[in-house]
Amino acid sequence: MSVSGARFADLLEQHRIDFSAGVPCSLIEDLIATLETHPRVPYVAAVREDVAVGLAAGAWLAGCRPAVLMQNSGLGTSLNALASLSLMYGLPALLLVTWRGYQGKDAPEHILMGDISPKLLTLCGIPHRVLSAASIEADLAWAIAEMEQRLQPVALLVPPGVVEMGRAHARAAGPPATRDGGGTPSPLAAVLEPRISRLVALGAALKPLGREPLVHANGYICRESFSLGDRPQNFYMIGSMGMASAIGLGLALARPHRRAVVFDGDGNLLMNLGILAQVGARQPANLVHCVFDNGVYGSTGNQASLSHQVRLDRLAAAAGYRTAVAVVAAGEVEAAVQAALGSEGPHFILVKVTREEAEAPRIPFTPAEIRDRFRASLLAG
Ligand SMILES: Cc1ncc(C[n+]2csc(CCOP(=O)(O)OP(=O)(O)O)c2C)c(N)n1
Numbered sequence: 595m596s597v598s599g600a601r602f603a604d605l606l607e608q609h610r611i612d613f614s615a616g617v618p619c620s621l622i623e624d625l626i627a628t629l630e631t632h633p634r635v636p637y638v639a640a641v642r643e644d645v646a647v648g649l650a651a652g653a654w655l656a657g658c659r660p661a662v663l664m665q666n667s668g669l670g671t672s673l674n675a676l677a678s679l680s681l682m683y684g685l686p687a688l689l690l691v692t693w694r695g696y697q698g699k700d701a702p703e704h705i706l707m708g709d710i711s712p713k714l715l716t717l718c719g720i721p722h723r724v725l726s727a728a729s730i731e732a733d734l735a736w737a738i739a740e741m742e743q744r745l746q747p748v749a750l751l752v753p754p755g756v757v758e759m760g761r762a763h764a765r766a767a768g769p770p771a772t773r774d775g776g777g778t779p780s781p782l783a784a785v786l787e788p789r790i791s792r793l794v795a796l797g798a799a800l801k802p803l804g805r806e807p808l809v810h811a812n813g814y815i816c817r818e819s820f821s822l823g824d825r826p827q828n829f830y831m832i833g834s835m836g837m838a839s840a841i842g843l844g845l846a847l848a849r850p851h852r853r854a855v856v857f858d859g860d861g862n863l864l865m866n867l868g869i870l871a872q873v874g875a876r877q878p879a880n881l882v883h884c885v886f887d888n889g890v891y892g893s894t895g896n897q898a899s900l901s902h903q904v905r906l907d908r909l910a911a912a913a914g915y916r917t918a919v920a921v922v923a924a925g926e927v928e929a930a931v932q933a934a935l936g937s938e939g940p941h942f943i944l945v946k947v948t949r950e951e952a953e954a955p956r957i958p959f960t961p962a963e964i965r966d967r968f969r970a971s972l973l974a975g
Contacts, residue, residue: 596758597727599624605730606635606661609738611688613653614638615646616663617865621692623895624758626663630897635661639898641864642836643668644675647747650687651679659738661688666695666711666751667704667835676718676747686741688734689720689749696753702961703812703833715749722749727756786905789922791950792886793818798927799857799884799945802935806853806882807845807972811838811862813893815886817954819857826971830957830964836865839883843869846878846940849972853880853935860887860901867909873940874914881940883910884931888949896949910942918942 602625606614614629615638629637640646643664650660664672669691680687694700695708715722721740725733733750741748790798796819809829810816816830831838842856863869863885873881885906890896911918916939921930927945934941957964 595727596755597730598758599626599628602730602757603628603632603635605734606688607632609734610659611635611661613650613658613660614663615640615649615653615660616690617641617643617646617665617668618891618894618897619663619665619692619694620759620894621665621694621752621754622663622690622757623897624760625690626897627895629663637663639900641867641900642671644672647672647675647680647687651683651685654685654687659686659688661690662747663690665692666707667833669711669714670707673714673718676720680747681718681720684745685747686745687747688737688741689747690725691715691722691749691751693724693751693753701832701956711751715751720747720749722751725750725752725756730756786887786920786922786944786946788888788946788948790924790927790947791952792888792892792947793822793950793952793954794924795886795927795945795947796857797822798924799931799943801928802932803855805971806855806935807968808855808857809838809842809845810857811835811859813859813862814951814954815857815859816957818952820957821952821954826967829968830959832957832961832964836862838862839866839869839873842881842883843873843876843878845972846881847876850878850880852972853882854878855882855931855935856884858883858885859892860885860889860899860906861891863906864900870910870913870915873910877914877916878940879916879938882931882934882943883915883940884943884945886945886947888947890949892949892951905944907942907944910944915940915942918944920944920946922946 646662650662653660695704737748737750807827812831812835838856838858842854845854887901889901907918907920921927930943
């Protein structure tokens with residue numbers, strides 16, 4: 595038995611939740627899809643989970659009753675905000691934390707966090723329960739009563755199957771996502787119309803590459819690139835969302851005479867936007883930072899990202915990248931990567947792509963295999 599996103603949102607409303615913020619997880623895509631257009635429980639797309647905790651703190655101080663939606667990977671990201679903001683000041687929030695790695699059955703990046711999620715909540719002193727569809731009304735009533743009485747965050751862990759699945763495909767086929775839960779376009783916005791799929795763009799970007807190390811952001815970017823061709827110099831980041839650009843910068847700084855290439859996603863870059871300033875300040879001439887911008891969190895069900903309203907290439911230019919270009923056609927992608935590999939950087943290439951997702955297999959290597967062959971390829975020169 596599972597509960598639909600619409601029913602879940604109704605129950606949140608009945609419990610007078612009137613503000614929500616979060617980072618998507620596919621386990622609750624149906625709930626997020628409902629909240630994204632909900633008139634009374636508005637959803638704010640946060641760039642990071644701890645930012646969602648901060649948004650909820652502000653909303654509660656302003657008189658709202660907030661909910662924070664996150665994957666348990668984001669519980670790790672949020673620990674400091676929970677400890678030194680929500681728990682220290684006593685700021686209530688309903689934490690809906692999806693439980694990837696539940697019962698040890700999931701992709702490798704979820705196993706450890708899946709094991710320790712309830713323990714982390716216990717360690718922090720955050721009361722928590724495992725949500726079930728059968729007892730959702732009682733679970734929500736308990737959580738709301740606890741957070742009001744204790745004046746602090748309370749968590750419901752949401753295992754797979756509690757919320758109905760399957761909206762991703764409908765959304766992928768539908769009209770382009772154009773909202774992030776509100777907000778007007780910034781002056782940096784200028785619409786770039788996507789023309790090619792990410793798979794086509796990846797194929798074009800891979801063409802000029804020789805033996806350069808290449809770090810892929812997590813999600814479908816890894817999988818589609820792998821489906822086009824594997825090489826030991828490919829680092830497939832299957833977890834640690836946001837970190838591809840940091841790993842690439844680390845490579846570039848440690849090996850200044852060798853190029854380092856990053857294939858990033860818009861959601862990934864937004865989660866770690868400060869990296870732009872770090873690159874701007876350090877000026878690694880050997881860094882090529884490509885962002886495949888489909889305007890959505892594609893890997894978790896196509897929730898809109900902020901890249902509809904904010905031009906990431908212009909942020910990179912303002913942060914001090916030597917070049918920052920935006921491209922939309924396959925020939926332009928190939929030419930931009932070719933030019934970047936042959937000249938002093940740091941270079942930023944925004945590749946605007948459609949939301950189309952190719953059938954692509956999971957990365958078949960273990961994390962240790964990915965590490966070992968990548969490092970060996972670097973040390974071989
Ligand atoms: C800290 C954290 N929060 C949430 C997730 C769930 N997650 C996995 S991939 C992904 C979307 C990545 O978006 P983007 O970089 O735009 O790439 P796309 O999936 O669109 O190719 C999300 C939200 C995660 N892995 N880690």
